Amino acid sequence: MTQNLENKPQKAIPYGRQHITAADIEAVVETLQSEFLTQGPKVAAFEHAFAEYVGATYAVAVSNGTAALHLCSLALGINEESRVITTPITFVASANCVRYCGGTVEFADIDPATALMDIAKVRQLLESKPKGYYSGIIPVDFAGNPVNMEELKALADTHGLWIIEDACHAPGGYFYDSHRQKQTCGNGQYADLAIFSFHPVKHIATGEGGMITTNDEQLYKKLLQLRTHGITRDPDQMEENHGGWYMEMQELGYNYRIPDMLCALGISQLQRADTGLARRKGIARIYDAAFKEIKGIEVLKTSTTALGTEGDTGHAYHLYVIRVQDRKGLYDFLRQHQIFAQVHYIPVHTMPYYRSLGHSKGDYPEAEQYYSECLSLPMYPSLTQEEQAFVIDKVKEFVGK
Structure with missing residues (x-):
């Protein structure tokens, strides 16, 4: 060849x-000429389209993949007492998100054949400590190669751990479970949360941007609030309600929103x-x-x-x-x-x-x-x-x- x-x-x-087409440019220009540059309808449209693409129930668009990891860590309650296992072969953000919340990071070595975190080594690490010692696991679908999330989920359940799947490299990736059913990366069947990145070298490029997917409604609602300063405008969630202008900051959140222009680009990119x-x-x-x-x-x-x-x-x-x-x-x-x-x-x-x-x-x-x-x-x-x-x-x- x-x-x-x-x-x-x-x-x-x-x-x-990145590969930017005339259709991508047209989608961004159309949004620039619309009424919303941020917090508008393109955000929800991108979230819906992406959730459907990976087969998850919910999706939350954020400013970048690192922000996605940080929000996942916050939503799962990582704190100074948390110990989390991840792989040493990943971008530093996969570990840093734990440190942002004060948690301790430990690593499990890789399988040299695939460069994925070796689940057998994760098992050894877990079995070397009493149950409750570790809080969760952050596997990485390195290079786009999917982790066997079914096997990892069974191990995590045995030890009472949550899972954040770092699928930044793997939108559209999948593995076959023990029933030979196709399981797409980020579909939420075996992970509490999954995250993606839309950096220019990734499959879907928005310049900067990220996405969190989940099938857990409570986590989804918490992520929406944490993404926007910990503020809610939902009257059903407020302690008080002074009128149509009123909002409540109920916890310490962040401004991890993504603008409509980038979501318009993401929708266009997702179509191909x-x-x-x-x-x-x-x-x-x-x-x-x-x-x-x-x-x-x-x-x-x-x-x-x-x-x-x-x-x-x-x-x-x-x-x-x-x-x-x-x-x-x-x-x-x-x-x-x-x-x-x-x-x-x-x-x-x-x-x-x-x-x-x-x-x-x-x-x-x-x-x-x-x-x-x-x-x-x-x-x-x-x-x-x-x-x-x-x-x-x-x-x-x-x-x-």
């Missing part, structure tokens, strides 16, 4: 890129989400075929529960990650040829802030070994066949030296 391309591409090839996802899977298949027999290149495996019939996978492919011995050398070589691959992620526990809390390098050897070898290759729907062929050729050229 590759070809020899000696010349550099006409433009740089990033690891990810399936097309973009199909293209991502097609790009992944080409990479898989190109690297299958190449010594020195290891491709992350898809979760076994995300594999259906031949050619069917629930992997959402936000990222396409390979592992190589000389990662730094390949990273620099690709940049010399205008290919801007990226590293996802630096293990959270090795960050100076988390080391100051008692975590140390060497605590999670699989995560650290993975970090020393991982590289995310260009993966986005508008990546052309010629550009992908160029990337493949350059990777093979370096590894073959």
Whole structure:
């Protein structure tokens, strides 16, 4: 599938890129010309469309994915006595949300084959402490590869834990449960709450933005209030009512609202989400075929529960990650040829802030070994066949030296 391309591409090839169409622009302009720029009808319309897309009952649109994580943590009551387990291979926000609320973060090492949090290691961690020691788990559908949420939910229930599914990489992703039923990421069947991000390199781009999904009505109502300063305008929830202008701040919330312009863009992007996802899977298949027999290149495996019939996978492919011995050398070589691959992620526990809390390098050897070898290759729907062929050729050229 590759070809020899000696010349550099006409433009740089990033690891990810947004795709904005004329329809997207028209949707934003239409909203700019409407009566509402924020707190208007596009917010609820985006929430409804997204909840339907992932199969959840409720959705709450917020200013970004980190805000989504923070609000989930607040809604579930994380405090100074809370201990929460997450993966070291994620963006720091997956752990930081616990710290925002004063809780303690602990990590479970990854499965090296998938780079997902290893559920067996989560079980070991839970069984090493008395019940009640931990409060919850934040699994991450890393790279778009879905966690087996059914298995994790059974484990969480045994120990009385809640789950926040970090599905920022996986809108449209899914796995098959023990009954071979398709379970979409963020559908709320196995997690109390799930969160998504609409950063430009994600499947759905709004510039900045995030979404929380849930099937729990009480959590949904609490999130709506926390999103807007802890204020309610619902007369049924007020302690007093002075008139039509009256509102009550009932708890300490935040301004994590998202404007209507960005929701209009999100609605437009969502309408072609399936097309973009199909293209991502097609790009992944080409990479898989190109690297299958190449010594020195290891491709992350898809979760076994995300594999259906031949050619069917629930992997959402936000990222396409390979592992190589000389990662730094390949990273620099690709940049010399205008290919801007990226590293996802630096293990959270090795960050100076988390080391100051008692975590140390060497605590999670699989995560650290993975970090020393991982590289995310260009993966986005508008990546052309010629550009992908160029990337493949350059990777093979370096590894073959």
